[in-house]
Amino acid sequence: MKAILTDVTKCIGCQQCVLACKDYNKLDKDMPRDWHRNDGLSARNWTSIIHKPDEHYIRKQCRHCIEPACVSACPVAALSKSPEGPVTYDPGRCIGCRYCMIACPYGIPRYEWDNPVPYIQKCNMCYSRIKEGKQPACTEACPTEATIFGDRDELLAEAHRRIKNDPDLYIGKVFGEFEIGGTQVLYISDIDLGFLSYPVRKDTPVLPETTAPAMSAVPPAFFGMGAVMGGLYWFCKRKERIKREKEENKE
Amino acid sequence: MDRVKTFKSILWALTGLAIAFGITRMFFGLGSVSNLSDATPWGIWKGLNVIPGIALAGGGFVMTAVIYIMRREEYKRYSKITVLLAFLGYITAATALVVELGLPWMVWKPIIYWQHHSALFEVSWCVMLYLTVLFLEFIPVPMEETERLAKLRIFLNKYKIVLVFLGIMISTLHQSSLGTLFLITPEKLHPLWYSSLLPILFFISAVAVGPLMLVLAVMTMSYLYRKPLEKDKMANLAFGFMLVLALYGLIRFIDIISAGKLPLAFDGSWQAWIFWIEILLLLVIPVALLSFKKMRYSTPVLWITSISAVLGVGLDRANIAGIMLIRTGPVYIPTFYEISISFGILSAAILVFLFCVERFKIWEVKWEDPLEKPEAPPEFGGPADVWLGTPRIAGRTVYSLVFVLALALGFAMISSERIQSAGVEKVPASKAxxxxxxxxxxxxxxxxxxxxxxxxxxxxxxxxxxxxxxxxxxxxxxxxxxxxxxxxxxxxxxxxxxxxxxxxxxxxxxxxxxxxxxxxxxxxxxxxxxxxxxxxxxxxxxxxxxxxxxxxxxxxxxxxxxxxxxxxxxxxxxxxxxxxxxxxxxxxxxxxxxxxxxxxxxxxxxxxxxxxxxxxxxxxxxxxxxxx
Structure with a gap:
């Protein structure tokens, strides 16, 4: 399982990752549009740098959840979790329902609102490069090694090591280790990164598991309803017949 | 102008406007007519047409269950209307989806690409299957006009009970799966609406509101066409399903209280106010008014309760599908174009409904006592025996004129700046x-x-x-x-x-x-x-x-x-x-x-x-x- 670790304290906000991403994925030029959110991500910007007070730069991108809500939400499996870890998108399957945008707890998938033939756009961790054995364009471009690529276990160990070595600097937590089932894009930081997701409570379940019970109840509900209705039908018919027989007997 | 003509002219005008804007949407993308955004990917089309539309079409399966399974023959007169209502409700939702989906011509893809973890996969299958069932249930009605298809018609009518069973089973899944859709948003949906019981709540409220929608439709028709209203039957129907509504309210409040969310309803936020408006419309007004036997049989009470329940369930669905989802971006206010398309689709469906009522034998009610006739002596005519008014200018002249004018007006109203700028904010450059x-x-x-x-x-x-x-x-x-x-x-x-x-x-x-x-x-x-x-x-x-x-x-x-x-x-x-x-x-x-x-x-x-x-x-x- 591949992963990306971003160390917020090392980022200088130079945007080389943003440029490398646009360059490799051949994303068109972008302008501020009415439908953008103010985090810099858009259908033509798969990663962005968010500027927070006191020289903090946070790179936002798809988190590549271990249990992705978007994959479980997509009705046609256009989004899928690849064996290496990245959540990839197959435009040939998409129907444009935008349920993934509703489901994503990080608000990552973006839409081409100005295109008559629109598709979902999001980071795919440069899956084609990973398959070639290379690292994603963004981590390759980073001049300060603020964002690095590797195996998730190794990067987690590295993150914990950094936190342990400098406990005064970092918040003692790897963002993305456990929340909502864990993600493959990890952050360590000296400021809280709660703003990267929708408000997550302590008891927020792993999202695909919220719909799973209802989805597994589908066949019993279908045939159960049929059985109940069948019983009711038989009962009402019998009642009718008894009533009719009684009337006939009276006559 | 008489009632029917005025009403239909308005509907034709709304349809014309919507078609103009709909064409614009198809050529220039969703951004050209709507205010949908990355923060609000689902807007008024989902929140007003698709999701409430399907709830209100719930009458189709509930009433067929009452008539054919519980064998309450006295409501058989309304079976065709209720099936037509459900059919058109689903058609409305499907039409709205054509506008709303990014790639509507790909809508059939869930048939090939299966993904059984997705609630939307279930929804799309249910829509397709139930539309087919409703079509087969309704098609014998227009078939009555010709003798050629008599055999097929008789065959369909003979096995109607199979369709009724299928319809009920599919609808059960469908109504509840719309609730399942929002189970995946625990961190976005306001806690007063989010509940793990959403599928059950959606199902029960759809069961309750479907027949009340039928009451509303029948009352509107009897007003428009000046035909008698079987007030006692309507009142009994409304009362029966008011009880289901009360059950819905009970489950919902038990759920809210047991989860400890009740204080949220009193925190004075705008969400709390909308919650109480919803409860007032959906629960308090229908239950309070219909509980008294004396009031139940009066026409105004039936009007108020049916409208209130329909609006209440509609508001509930709209809240869950959009209004109460937390936003992290620009506030979503639907554009005039979006609202027009929304109402245009509804108007077109109502026009088809009225056409069927006028043209086919759907609603066979006659005045028994000629003295009961309303003010002007109505002219009954056509196969359906409805009053079409005294024509001074022929209806179709008026309608086509209104429609074409509205279409032209719609195209004239489309802002070229909005289309050209393609969502780019116009920022004047200033001096260095x-x-x-x-x-x-x-x-x-x-x-x-x-x-x-x-x-x-x-x-x-x-x-x-x-x-x-x-x-x-x-x-x-x-x-x-x-x-x-x-x-x-x-x-x-x-x-x-x-x-x-x-x-x-x-x-x-x-x-x-x-x-x-x-x-x-x-x-x-x-x-x-x-x-x-x-x-x-x-x-x-x-x-x-x-x-x-x-x-x-x-x-x-x-x-x-x-x-x-x-x-x-x-x-x-x-x-x-x-x-x-x-x-x-x-x-x-x-x-x-x-x-x-x-x-x-x-x-x-x-x-x-x-x-x-x-x-x-x-x-x-x-x-x-x-x-x-």
């Missing part, structure tokens, strides 16, 4: 401020670039060098600022004032002066400005003047500076970084900006995004490769 060092910050957001103007003049050989950059100047101005022509921050602007040049009050120029005679008069075939204004156009400029269109301010700045910088980066020693973004965009150097230039509203919490310009980077790369 400062003296020897200019602060170039076209959109005044405080994040600009310090440009050493005097320094550049010195380097390029004093005053003679001005026209290297000031490549085109407006009349009577030697060195016009960039913002004079590059007027927009992100979109191109016209640098040429055609009106003024052609007008007798202005330049009074003959067309042939710029446009060659005999050639089609277009901007591309016309002479460029430097053919006449050779004193205003710089000869040795870095940027050559090629057309009359001025690039956007950002493109112009980048084009001019970077083209020069990348040349110098190769030539000058120790200046290899000259063409890199941070050379000019020193975000960290904000402190070094002189305070008299620095804007007061520089807000360091603003999520500043330097918009990268890959086309430029590519150009640099290509040229570097060419140079070897």
């Amino acid at each position: 401020r400062g003296g020897d060092t200019l602060f170039v910050d076209g959109n005044l957001d405080g994040y600009g670039t310090m440009f050493a103007h005097e320094d550049h003049i010195q380097r390029f050989g004093d005053k003679k060098s001005c026209d290297l950059c000031h490549h085109m100047n407006i009349p009577l101005d030697k060195h016009s600022g960039c913002y004079e022509c590059h007027r927009n921050m992100y979109t191109t602007a016209d640098a040429f004032r055609h009106d003024w040049h052609a007008s007798p009050a202005g330049a009074k120029i003959n067309c042939d002066k710029c446009h060659q005679p005999g050639v089609q008069r277009t901007a591309s075939s016309a002479k460029t400005c430097d053919k006449c204004h050779n004193d205003l156009v710089a000869q040795n400029a870095v940027i050559k003047f090629e057309e009359n269109e001025a690039l956007s301010y950002t493109d112009a700045m980048h084009g001019l500076c970077v083209s020069c910088h990348k040349q110098k980066a190769r030539v000058l020693e120790g200046k290899e970084d000259l063409d890199r973004c941070p050379t000019c965009h020193k975000v960290r150097d904000l402190e070094s900006i002189p305070s008299e230039i620095k804007m007061q509203f520089i807000d360091t919490t603003f999520n500043h995004v330097v918009i990268p310009f890959p086309d430029l980077v590519n150009r640099v790369k290509i040229e570097a490769e060419q140079d070897g």
